[in-house]
Amino acid sequence: MGQPRDRVKDMLDRPLRDLRISVTDRCNFRCTYCMPAEIFGAGYAFLEKEKLLTFEEITRLTGIFTKLGVEKIRITGGEPLLRGELPKLIRMIDSVNGVQDIALTTNGSLLAKQAHALKEAGVRRVTVSLDSLDDTRFGLMNGVGYSVKKVLDNIEVAAQAGLPVKINMVVKKGTNDEDILPMARYFKEKGHALRFIEFMDVGNTNGWKLDEVVPSRTIVDMIHAEMPLEPVEEGYYGEVASRYRYVGTNVEIGFISSVTQPFCATCTRARLSAEGRLYTCLFASKGVDLRTPLRNGASDDDLEQLIRGTWKKRGDRYSEVRLNQSSDLKIEKAEMSYLGG
Numbered sequence: 001m002g003q004p005r006d007r008v009k010d011m012l013d014r015p016l017r018d019l020r021i022s023v024t025d026r027c028n029f030r031c032t033y034c035m036p037a038e039i040f041g042a043g044y045a046f047l048e049k050e051k052l053l054t055f056e057e058i059t060r061l062t063g064i065f066t067k068l069g070v071e072k073i074r075i076t077g078g079e080p081l082l083r084g085e086l087p088k089l090i091r092m093i094d095s096v097n098g099v100q101d102i103a104l105t106t107n108g109s110l111l112a113k114q115a116h117a118l119k120e121a122g123v124r125r126v127t128v129s130l131d132s133l134d135d136t137r138f139g140l141m142n143g144v145g146y147s148v149k150k151v152l153d154n155i156e157v158a159a160q161a162g163l164p165v166k167i168n169m170v171v172k173k174g175t176n177d178e179d180i181l182p183m184a185r186y187f188k189e190k191g192h193a194l195r196f197i198e199f200m201d202v203g204n205t206n207g208w209k210l211d212e213v214v215p216s217r218t219i220v221d222m223i224h225a226e227m228p229l230e231p232v233e234e235g236y237y238g239e240v241a242s243r244y245r246y247v248g249t250n251v252e253i254g255f256i257s258s259v260t261q262p263f264c265a266t267c268t269r270a271r272l273s274a275e276g277r278l279y280t281c282l283f284a285s286k287g288v289d290l291r292t293p294l295r296n297g298a299s300d301d302d303l304e305q306l307i308r309g310t311w312k313k314r315g316d317r318y319s320e321v322r323l324n325q326s327s328d329l330k331i332e333k334a335e336m337s338y339l340g341g
């Protein structure tokens with residue numbers, strides 16, 4: 001694996017390390033906190049096929065990002081497993097010099113069919129989102145009545161295919177906070193790392209209110225009282241989750257506290273939307289169009305300069321700025337399902 005030619009840093013001295021690639025803005029779920037059904041209904045204008053970056057375009061851009069320091073790729077969306085022939089894309093990305101890790105975030109509904117092929121193509125690990133073990137609550141939260149058992153079965157298929165699995169649970173007060181302990185008990189037993197995500201004010205349509213956020217500290221205390229926890233050291237610079245281990249086991253649990261303990265100071269993540277816009281923050285309103293130059297014959301050097309210049313100008317620290325505010329900052333944001341969660 002070659003070393004990056006020139007690791008670029010932003011205005012706050014943060015290097016570019018991770019690229020989160022959204023491969024589609026579509027999803028078969030309508031999670032209330034992400035794609036509420038009343039907004040993302042039948043009339044919603046999703047991206048047309050010709051607007052999506054092709055696999056060749058994504059791979060070419062990945063090669064340029066690695067020259068600037070990117071080592072870790074996360075495939076996301078929308079629901080990434082809705083994109084046809086995903087294993088083919090994974091194989092192409094895996095062949096890019098400098099890519100050291102390819103992870104996938106998915107709602108798990110289509111995982112059983114594809115787990116083996118994804119693993120073989122080069123996916124190193126998957127994160128499956130699941131917010132409850134109760135069918136009624138999960139069905140309401142995913143917006144389409146999708147069953148818990150199917151997701152749990154698919155998680156085990158992925159694990160048996162040799163993919164380490166993490167679970168993401170978004171916690172909303174009054175909606176699924178009663179699921180915190182049952183989820184912790186279940187995944188402790190299964191041996192998969194569960195991560196609790198504070199409900200965030202992403203996008204413009206999820207009706208976010210600070211009083212629906214359950215602070216990670218509360219969840220740590222709640223779990224520790226029943227199943228003692230000990231902290232685990234940061235695994236890498238800028239790690240998103242604070243990790244703990246159940247005492248006496250190797251099973252981990254994580255907390256993603258972007259509302260109450262923002263981690264902008266070490267944020268190394270760039271996001272590439274399915275239509276090829278580069279976003280330097282999850283809460284950015286505008287992305288930089290890479291598809292137009294890509295399709296108009298720009299050279300790799302031109303594209304590298306464009307990406308380098310964008311990262312160098314980056315000063316984003318939305319979650320830190322929002323801290324201590326009782327509401328979201330009233331700015332126009334891109335939707336998470338569009339720019340890649």
Ligand SMILES: Nc1nc2c(ncn2[C@@H]2O[C@H](COP(=O)(O)OP(=O)(O)OP(=O)(O)O)[C@@H](O)[C@H]2O)c(=O)[nH]1
Pocket residue numbers: 074103105127166168197200239240241256258267269282319341
């Ligand atoms: N505010 C904010 N939230 C983030 C950011 N990155 C990830 N998240 C949130 O954390 C969730 C989990 O991210 P994942 O991609 O599953 O995890 P990760 O921590 O990057 O993954 P690992 O590589 O396993 O450490 C995302 O779905 C977001 O909700 C970020 O840069 N800013």
Ligand SMILES: C[S@@+](CC[C@H](N)C(=O)[O-])C[C@H]1O[C@@H](n2cnc3c(N)ncnc32)[C@H](O)[C@@H]1O
Pocket residue numbers: 027033034076077078079080105106107108127128129168169170197198199200201202206336337340341
């Ligand atoms: C946007 S989804 C895309 C990938 C895939 N569809 C999935 O759900 O895993 C990525 C992650 O973002 C999380 N997410 C979405 N909206 C969120 C919000 N408002 N607050 C916190 N996390 C959110 C989801 O739970 C999921 O784990």
Ligand code: SF4
Pocket residue numbers: 027028029030031034035077078079107129337
């Ligand atoms: S969180 Fe994932 S599964 Fe849920 S609506 Fe958003 S993109 Fe779809």
Ligand code: SF4
Pocket residue numbers: 258262263264265267268269280281282283316317318319320
């Ligand atoms: S809010 Fe923006 S800058 Fe802060 S951690 Fe998230 S993506 Fe990074």
